[in-house]
Amino acid sequence: MRGDKFMSTSTGTQLTLTYAPAATALNKNALRTKNILGIVLFNSQLTSGIGTDQNSGIIKTPLTIYGADICEIWSTTQPVIPGHYLDIRYRRSATLTLGSITLAITTPIDDGENINPPPIQSCAQEAYQQIFNLLQEIGHIHLLRVWNFLPDINGATHGLEHYRQFNIGRQGSFIAHDRLSEESSIPAASAVGTSSTNLVVHFLAGRDKSVALENPRQISAYRYPKKYGPCSPTFSRGG
Structure with missing residues (x-):
């Protein structure tokens, strides 16, 4: 098991990310610890029999990891409470929130070329809409x-890459x-x-603002020219 301090807030709250064998973390009922924001799993078989309601704190990732079953344990120095908002499950402290949203792409992504907007675009906008509304409601706006x-991700339907x-x-x-x-x-x-048919978004938010980091030798993603797509990707290199 290895733990690293991920960040500290202006109020002195620390966020720690620990890597541990998934089975060990779950068998020890780590989520009963009052300062655990969540446990991120990469092997869905390990969650059989474990509740997935908003109180569970288990965040499932739709990936298959070969080799050792490792999980991420996100913890803070403050007490944590669970919450639920529309399709989002989250756990938060006084200053930090770790959450996840899963949206089913109900219209097949290869079902014709005349759906406007395409289902993946609609799901992405809905996912972030819910996230921003939640953060505004709980005061963790950053x-x-x-x-x-x-x-x-690199497949193409409706005349455009996913x-x-x-x-x-x-x-x-x-923008909205x-x-x-x-x-x-x-x-x-x-x-x-x-290979899933769902859009899954995990997010970390807080009451305090972080500062985006960019590589001065590289064009920032949010400034990519139109030749790389109808709109630029909205992310920073680090923060």
Whole structure:
């Protein structure tokens, strides 16, 4: 088991990310500890028999990891409470929130070319809409880090690559919530393709703002020119 301090807030609250064997963490009922924000699992077989309601704190990732079964344990120095908002399950402390949303892409992603907007774009916009509304409601308005999992990320339907469809939907929510006016607040993020038919988004948010980091030798993703897609990806390199 290895633990690393991930970040500290201006109020002195610490966020720690620990890597541990998944079975060990679950057998020890780690989530009964009052300061656990969540346990991220990469092997769905390990969660059989474990509740998935908003109180469970188990965050499932639609990936298959070969080799050792490792999980991430996110903890803080403050007491944590569970919560539920529409399709989002989350746990939060006084200053930090770790949550996840899963949306089924109900219309087959390869069902014709005349659906407007495409289902992945619609799901992306809805996912971020729910996230931003939740953060506004609980007062943790700063989105710090996002992990996106897209079905067949490099596949193309409706005349456009799925990742580019996702970018349009994501940016639509950022614009609707006036979250592009200050580039330094754009969160660090990743996007990974899966064989699932669901869009899954994990997110970390907080009461305190982080500062986006960029590589001065590289064009920031949110400034990519139109030749790379109808709209630029909305993420920073780090933060």
